[in-house]
Each structure stands twice: as structure tokens, then as C-alpha cells.
Amino acid sequence: MKVTVFGIGYVGLVQAAVMAEVGHDVVCIDVDQNKVDRLKEGHIPIYEPGLTPLVTSNYEAGRVDFTTDAKMGIEHGEVIFIAVGTPPDEDGSADLKYVLAVAETIATHMESHKIVINKSTVPVGTADKVSAKLAETLAKFNKSVTYDVVSNPEFLKEGAAVNDCMRPDRIVLGTDSETAEKKLRELYSPFNRNHDKIIVMDIRSAELTKYAANCMLATKISFMNEMSNLAEVFGADIENVRRGIGSDPRIGYQFIYPGCGYGGSCFPKDVQALARSASDAGYTAQILESVELVNYKQKEKLFSYISSHFSGDLAGKTVALWGLSFKPNTDDMRESSSRVLMEALWKAGAKVKAFDPEAMEETQRIYGSRDDLSLMGTKEAALEGADFLVICTEWQAFRAPDFELIKEKLTLPLLFDGRNLFEPKLMMEYGLQYYAIGRGLSV
Ligand code: NAD
Secondary structure, three states: OOEEEOOOOOOHHHHHHHHHHHHHHEEEOOHHHHHHHHOOOOOOOOOOHHHHHHHHHHHHOOEEEEEOHHHHHHHOOEEEEOOOOEEOOOOOOOOOOHHHHHHHHHHHHOOOOEEEOOOOOOOHHHHHHHHHHHHHHHHHOOOOOOOEEEEEOOOOOOOEEEEHHHOOOOEEEOOOOOHHHHHHHHHHHHHOOOOOOOOEHHHHHHHHHHHHHHHHHHHHHHHHHHHHHHHHHHOOOOOHHHHHOOOOOOOOOOOOOOOOOOOOOOOHHHHHHEEEEEEOOOOHHHHHHHHHHHHHHHHOHHHHHHHHHOOOOOOOOEEEEEEEOOOOOOOOOOOOOOHHHHHHHHHHOOOOEEEEEHHHHHHHHHHHHOEEEEEOOOHHHHOOOOOEEEOOOOHHHHHHOOOHHHHHHHHOOOEEOOOOOOOOHHHHHHOOOEEEOOOOOOO
């Protein structure tokens, strides 16, 4: 099937690659000429396990192409995905300007029936806005071409995106058109062989399903972080509590890890966007507002441990920082807890020596060159000359470090762990003073 994808980001590029892999003929369009040129030279703009060989082999086989030529792309695809960003507006609501710009472009160039699929995460009612934009633009050009607008939210996880798109848990289709449904069932059939994962529903429910999924996951995290704060208040160990509650199958072990807050391009903005659209509709989404507030405070947690350890005197200290990306297996730094920490440390006059397996280039891009940030080639190099160590991201490579070496390299035997990777007793045996989340302030 001929497929067009607008937006070559985490979602668009991965979807395009897996669609091409199963034999669809895919054209990707982006407004970023540099990104398109580099992709054509084999440079994949994001880190995602398994993505580079998938994109390069399908590009070489001619099953996927990259362009800024929207007209050509629109002529190509019978189905057209919109997978552009929906960043938060000033008030936290989702900014639809990129989505609506794509809708206008599609209508400007379409000369035959198109199925326009919204893959971006968008507030309930956006499909109506996309339809209205298509209709308005077609009328402007005096064209009487028909179209369907479908909501098909994306549930991939960064760090596991290729696998998630190849073997999705569910494929949600929000549509009221039988022909669009039939076409999309055909499009997705290679990913729907094991059992029927396609869930068809009305458009508004599909749009809300995406937000509900992310808000539920963010709620689990903020709930556990609240419990970790209570564990500190009451002198309990949140890791025992986690194991205790996870054993109930109604709760389960997944996604109940306490830590230094959630980040990324989705949870923070989606919780905010749903809360804002609820309030615009006259409903106060109290749980969502609390989830956001708890997370905001949780991101300051590591700095508050550090600051109180040093009685607020951090000027001239050098901090080794392991983990910059918002979670392991990605180079994405959007809303990452490490950024909140680094910025607070700099404000307090400390210097940071940081290491991340994949997010060094992105950190450099965001912060440029500055005297109080050194990006080091290895996690061991980050320890050289540092006073203490902080861990922000639970990369596998940080899970069993050489504790003797850590102690030897640091000026102080001091470790702040934002992801509860180690046992406090073991840290004590190594002679390291250990702060973790909800495990008793200092061991
Ligand atoms: P991204 O920022 O990585 O990529 C968006 C791309 O769209 C950029 O390359 C940008 O240049 C391009 N773009 C902007 N305007 C354009 C236009 N008019 N025409 C063509 N291209 C244009 O974004 P992303 O992380 O892939 O997210 C895209 C959407 O998918 C968002 O709504 C997001 O919430 C949602 N989503 C993201 C994830 C994730 O894990 N990243 C998961 C599920 C859903």
C-alpha cells in the first residue's frame, strides 16, 4: 500500500520503517531539510534500538524515502499519517499548529480521496478541527475531493519503539467510516496476525484513549513517589512496600518504581494537556493536577537531598552525574529529571561532570559549551576529581558498577541514587554514604 508519513520524529520514523519493512511503499515528509538530507546519507537522527539497520535497509531497497516535497508525498499516499509534534502551549494545552498546518498542506495538494490518519497525540475534538481545516482549504481552492479523518493514536515506548510498532499490544482505530476501517485493517494486517489487536471505536474515544493511557501510567509513578515520600516521613523502606503491593495481581509489579520523577516528551505534556482541556470544558481533573504537582516536586528531590547534606553550601563542588536521558535506551532529554538537577546545581555554584551512554550529543546541543558542564567519555571518567556521584537514569551499564573504584575516585564516599538501583546495606558495607528515594534519608 502507498503510505505517506508527515513528521520524521520518534513516531513518524519508526512507523515508516516498520511499514516499509513489511512491504508498504512509504514516503516520509518533514519540514526539516537538514534531517531529510542526513537521513538520505544514512544518518538516523535519533537513538532507538534496532532502528538504524531497519531504516537503512528499507531505504536502500527503495521501500522508504525522505523528502520535504509535500506535493509529491501527498500524490503518493492513499493513506497519509500526521505524526508531527504537539508540544505544550503556554498554558499547558496541546499546541495544534503543526497538525493543522499539515492538514492545510494535504488539502492544498490532494487531487483524489485520501485517508488522513492522526497519529500525533491530540485533544479530543482534534479530528473535527482537522476535518474543518481540510474542508476550508479545499473550498478555498474550489476542489471537491473527498477524505476520511481517522484517529489512530500511537502507543510506542521510546527505547523499545521498533518492537512496539512491529508487535503492538493494540491498534486503536477511531473512525465512523467503514471504507477507512477496511483500508486500515489491510494496512495493519501484517502486524495483526497473532490475534486481533485492532480495537475500532468512535473518534473521540480513540483520542481520549491515548491520553487516558499515558495519564494512568503517570499516575502510577506519581502515586509511588507519593508513597516514597510517606515512607520517608514514617521511617519505612519504599522498596519493601513496592514488593509488598506488587505481589497483588490487581496491582502488579509493572510501572510502580519510585524515582526522581518522570520526564520525556509524552507524560508531562499529556497529563498537562488533558488537565487543561478538562478545565476548558469546565471540569477540574483533580487527580491529573495532583499527578503533575507530585512529579514537579519529585524532580527537585535529588537536589534537596544534596543541598541538605551540604547545608546549602554547594559552591565550588564538583558533581559526577550518571544518566542524562529521561529514561534508559533513548537519547531523548525532553523534560528529563537530570536537567532539573543540573540547572539547580549550576545555580548553587556547583560544576557537573556528566556521562550518558547515548544522550551526550543531545546534552551538548541543549546546553552548548559552558564552564560548569563537562561531558565525559565514560562513567569512570565522570568520577575523576568529583566530590560525589548522582545517578539520574537507570541505564543497565550503571546497575553493577565497581563500588571500590567509585569510592577511590570520589573526594567524598557519597552517592545519591534517583532510581533506587542498590541495596542500602551493601552501600554501607562498601563504606559509601547512600541516599535513595524513600529508603531513609541517609545510610
Ligand atoms: P518529534 O518532535 O520527534 O518529531 C516531529 C517531527 O515533525 C519533526 O521532525 C518536525 O520537524 C516535523 N514537523 C513539524 N511540522 C511539520 C510539518 N508541517 N510537516 C512535516 N513535518 C513537520 O515528535 P515525536 O516524539 O515523534 O511525536 C510526534 C507525536 O506523537 C506527538 O504528538 C507525540 O505526543 C506523539 N507520540 C510520541 C511518542 C514518543 O514516545 N515520542 C509516543 C506516542 C505518541
